[in-house]
């Protein structure tokens with residue numbers, strides 16, 4: 001059976017927007033609970049110190065203060081649960097020592113935030129400062145240890161061919177690479193490059209409000225989370241409750257980008273306080289606090305070596321990285337570099353060696369930030385391909401083309417032993433070069449250079465891995481097992497046609513702006529033929545959805561979207577039986593479109609969804625033996641991840657007098673397989689590119705040697721403004737995947753994974769006549785200016 | 794003060810910010826708090842007709858002023874052209890910056906009915922958006938400007954429109 005109309009692939013305006021543009025959207029901080037109290041935290045000013053004593057007496061005595069808690073009150077709850085518990089787990093409050101600036105030491109609960117803050121200021125902590133270690137190489141040497149009870153600051157090393165040696169056998173690429181290096185004509189390029197630490201800066205600060213009802217023995221929690229089910233699991237496990245005794249909702253969430261893909265101590269502590277005080281308790285972080293209380297991302301220092309022939313054939317690529325974990329491990333912390341490993345060789349069929357050491361430092365924890373490991377990995381390979389192309393004097397587009405996986409090689413098993421599902425890299429590149437008028441750009445550049453102008457053309461391609469599967473990956477931590485929710489990263493979709501013929505779709509995602517209400521309505525509509533305005537989509541609610549993995553890793557459409565598609569098919573098949581009964585036809589001949597069912601070849605006869613639902617909920621009117629109701633749930637466990645890809649070009653002009661970088665054009669061709677709503681897909685790419693631009697040009701979490709975060713405000717940590725960015729020129733190629741029935745891959749992170757290196761390649765290209773080979777990000781004017789001065793001697 | 798056309802009064806502590814008064818006393822939660830320090834613009838309202846960051850104003854300072862918040866922008870249920878533009882041109886994703894962004898954009902168009910792309914971008918520099926890359930925000934403001942001039946807005950950039 002198939003549908004006669006499809007809402008897939010077309011643009012409908014977002015169902016989310018009418019509330020949001022009127023100021024009627026409800027974010028966590030907009031949802032007030034009767035009698036709620038406000039929490040605030042005493043945070044460490046030291047990156048490494050012993051705590052000799054904490055004096056809370058003055059704060060406790062203040063009017064309007066309900067409680068002050070320290071580790072002694074919550075030690076019995078154990079440390080914060082992490083999904084990948086390698087390294088030092090974070091105590092809920094500092095336990096005798098602090099290991100980074102901003103670590104929570106004590107919690108105040110008061111009538112309101114003003115009083116809570118006054119009480120925080122009245123708490124005296126006696127610290128004994130110790131030497132901190134911030135620099136990655138320094139930390140990796142174990143000269144200063146961050147935690148006395150860990151053997152080393154180096155927690156583990158991810159190695160490309162060994163990451164899952166018991167299951168996937170991959171040949172060690174190093175002998176081949178060594179052999180290549182011995183060739184007489186070997187061209188070897190090596191660069192040490194920093195992929196700097198970033199602060200995610202969702203515009204909505206994190207917020208959580210928890211309320212314990214002793215009578216019902218139930219928590220009600222609202223949190224600005226990308227993973228409400230995992231949070232519910234963590235709360236249940238911490239307090240020894242069943243998962244259905246914790247109702248977590250993530251209402252509107254104001255941007256996530258990975259920073260809300262975590263369980264935070266404050267989320268557990270407001271629950272604890274609510275249980276003690278019998279009042280709802282809220283915590284909303286301030287912007288400055290967010291910089292140290294919410295995870296950061298990236299933070300790699302790596303040496304990349306590329307070996308090739310003089311005519312552009314790459315014979316070996318090696319990346320040896322130190323990656324910064326921060327002080328404590330939270331949700332996925334040490335797993336992030338693994339995501340980079342999987343795409344470390346990009347779109348290329350080359351021998352590649354990858355090694356990433358996970359190093360603890362006296363800084364805030366790192367974890368997933370948009371792209372999570374993949375932008376770092378692609379940055380290195382794509383910077384190196386450019387450096388190599390320059391070295392051998394070959395066009396960087398041609399070097400890439402020469403080393404691509406070819407179409408007849410898919411599924412292509414890469415250097416990590418995983419199979420890339422599908423790809424068509426040349427078509428994608430050709431389309432980009434054509435849309436950009438690459439040859440014309442090169443002519444324009446040559447003319448500009450003759451006039452003494454510094455114009456650069458930066459090209460980069462990317463490979464992404466998302467929609468993680470197969471489900472067997474849960475055996476190495478890819479699931480919510482540690483939160484007491486045995487699961488892989490399967491998708492969940494529940495589709496219900498209501499008695500009045502409208503439909504409700506309940507999914508396990510936790511979006512923060514990705515437009516799931518719209519996209520999922522389109523998915524269900526395409527199967528059921530119910531118009532999207534009659535479909536309501538609910539997400540981020542642990543009481544509604546039996547399971548939920550959340551929204552991250554560009555996974556939602558490919559995994560939860562597929563589950564919804566499959567659930568909708570089940571509902572449709574059942575409805576077909578009812579419709580067939582009503583129209584005295586065979587179920588195989590029923591088609592759904594335009595709000596009802598009709599018999600193939602007889603378009604005039606229609607039974608509406610109202611009529612079908614009427615029978616479904618009053619089964620005596622239906623065929624004998626009808627299983628009443630019109631609802632189905634599906635769990636989809638993908639057989640493989642999906643592997644989107646794309647190519648981007650940036651054209652920039654560098655002002656040699658100021659070092660300022662100005663965009664002339666930015667062009668991207670992305671391939672995320674089939675597209676459900678092109679408007680939403682393009683919007684995801686726009687935002688993704690903007691974050692890549694932020695990393696390339698502006699953003700850096702700067703710590704001084706003592707571990708102080710020097711860039712904790714939006715003035716010191718400038719994210720791109722409207723005036724910093726150009727309009728983007730986007731196009732796409734469509735290479736569907738066969739991993740799921742809709743052929744969709746994922747697009748949330750693509751723009752970020754593809755862009756930072758594109759821009760750096762462009763700036764280095766602009767300055768190539770001066771002999772500049774590399775500048776570390778962010779390419780702020782002063783740094784670029786300095787590189788120009790150094791190159792000019 | 795007058796808020797969205799209605800006279801309101803209340804007594805607040807001297808240190809209460811206008812944004813907290815709007816959100817907590819008047820329950821107008823469409824005005825958002827992203828930084829409480831004047832950088833992000835999520836709290837932008839119109840104070841006597843001028844786009845203003847309400848986290849930088851004490852409630853007491855706004856005594857006697859005319860305040861318009863995002864909730865008061867649509868008149869008689871009709872969206873302001875800027876609101877319509879944001880919907881029609883996908884000018885928002887998470888929506889958190891959106892109320893402030895819309896208030897600022899409405900301010901730009903009140904001053905200049907035919908802004909260039911550069912003028913729109915410059916005019917929005919005090920409002921941060923982490924989701925959209927601003928591309929569609931600029932398209933949304935261009936849409937609204939055309940509408941306010943009584944012209945047909947440029948068609949959207951995407952190809953397959955189902956509505």
Ligand code: FES
Nearest residue numbers: 827829831834848
């Ligand atoms: S909250 Fe007012 S500018 Fe950010």
Ligand code: FES
Nearest residue numbers: 886890922923924
């Ligand atoms: S839409 Fe999310 S910050 Fe602008």
